Amino acid sequence: DEHLALAEIYRKTGRLVPAASQAELAAAAAAMSISESTTGPHPRWAGAYSDLGHAYQQLGRLDLAVAAYEEALRIDPSYRPAQKSLDLLSNPVEDVQHTLWRNLGGLVALVGYSIDPGTLQAGEPLHVSLWWKALGKMDKDYSVFVHAVGPDGRIQAQQDRILLCADHPTSEWDEGQIAREEYQLELAPDSPPGGYIITVGIYYWETGERLP
Structure with missing residues (x-):
């Protein structure tokens, strides 16, 4: 058997x-x-x-x-x-379209996201909300990237910024703390048509090293 x-x-x-x-x-x-x-x-x-x-x-x-x-x-x-x-896993996030769990380096997890509107069109902003949860104490201040990757495999729109929770960087977070961050992407009018993929990740800005 x-x-x-x-x-x-x-x-x-x-x-x-x-x-x-x-x-x-x-x-x-x-x-x-x-x-x-x-x-x-x-x-x-x-x-x-x-x-x-x-x-x-x-x-x-x-x-x-x-x-x-x-x-x-x-x-x-x-x-x-x-x-x-x-x-x-307690204290679930609220007002989120999609829940998930993506552990990044054992330090932080992506636990939810919302996208509005549901399609990305040139000249119209796409609003992306991400929910992050601290898995432990962090000794560095990490940043987030949100990329719109076009059908040609190139980044056509992006937003990068330091990851904050109530204006506190990740080195000041407590274990289990949840942060909701808002991002906005907008394609240029001459962006290639076709399917786009939204990719997100966390990295240390001083070295560019990403959390796996």
């Missing part, structure tokens, strides 16, 4: 190998559940469920991430990494 084989691997290693798809993650969760029903929870499964939660976060399935962290704490109520991750 594929699920039992997966469960045996996880039971021996106590770790969840990064999965490529949500289907694989679901299979891993089912494997652990099946094995637990026959052999009882393995002591290391708190870490495996916590890893599962992190993987679901990267997929933007925050509901499944919360369930995985809660399962980790059911197995080991003192498992601090799961409790910390669960705490960081």
Whole structure:
């Protein structure tokens, strides 16, 4: 049985190998559940469920991430990494079109965005709202870039500025703090027609190094 084989691997290693798809993650969760029903929870499964939660976060399935962290704490109520991750997922953002979780360098996560209007047209501003959440204390003041990449692969519009929360740079943020930032992009009249992609990221302005 594929699920039992997966469960045996996880039971021996106590770790969840990064999965490529949500289907694989679901299979891993089912494997652990099946094995637990026959052999009882393995002591290391708190870490495996916590890893599962992190993987679901990267997929933007925050509901499944919360369930995985809660399962980790059911197995080991003192498992601090799961409790910390669960705490960081609390206080959901409000008035946001889309929720997600994109961990950047383990320092900050993009947890939501809104775009108005839904299409980018030359001569008309596109308003982009981004919600950021501090994952821990930061010792640097980071900046954000928002790019509109055209069908030719070139940046056709952009806005860069320091990331602030109530006028405080990231070095002054507290863990779990959420910042909402507003950006505006506008294409030049001679911008090439076609599909555009909005890309965002965080970097340290003194070196230009981006958070992975």
